[in-house]
Amino acid sequence: MKYQIIPVTPFQQNCSVIWCENTLEAAVVDPGGDVERILNEVNKLGLTLNKILLTHGHIDHVGGAKKLAQQLNINIIGPHVADKFWLDALEKQSQNFGFPTTEAFEPHQFLTSGDTVTVGEQTLEVIHCPGHTPGHVVFYSKQSGLAWVGDVLFRSSIGRTDFPQSNHQDLVNSITQKLWPLGNHVSFIPGHGPMSTFAEEREHNPFVADQLLG
Secondary structure, three states: EEEEEEEEOOOOOEEEEEEEOOOOOEHHHHHOHHHHHHHHHHHOOOOEEEEEEOOOEEEHHHHOHHHHHHHHHHHOOOOHHHHHHHHOOHHHHHHHHOOOOOOOOOOOOOOOOOEEEEEOOEEEEEEEEOOOOOEEEEEEEOOOOEEEEEEEEEEOOOOOOOOOOHHHHHHHHEEEEHHHHOOOEEEEEOOOOOOOHHHHHHOOOOOOHHHOOO
């Protein structure tokens, strides 16, 4: 699985264009905004974008999804249905966070653990990881040892849990019980900031390091 990270929105959210090297079919993960910038990158790479993948319902991750889907006539896939209330409140979110007005939408498909999503000849496993939001999902490429974790986990930090229906213990459980078992070798692309590995976070992350949690 190949990828290109494109920081978008005033929140500098890590939108990712991911693609299959054999077919040049692509998906975009969490297009929070700056749709033309995303499309320019897709065109520069010579890719065919055919789906949008969402990790969760916060506006800095989904703000450009509807526009992009309509422009290219492609499907929006994810997150888990438990984040529907966030997608329904997108207009209010845009007002609260100073984003351009964004209309509510419903994805073509909600996801849950055990689902898979294909990008060309590549397969992503879906893992439901509640905590930051109740419907947050992670996309994992076993073949590449790569995970797109949204706002579940960051380098040296974890997602905020001061939003409606957030839960700190659920978040810690998602990280330690669902992500760590994938293996220390896994590299992850977070929703914000630099990449890291599960090994690095298990050793040094001040919120979920093994030595802190016993």
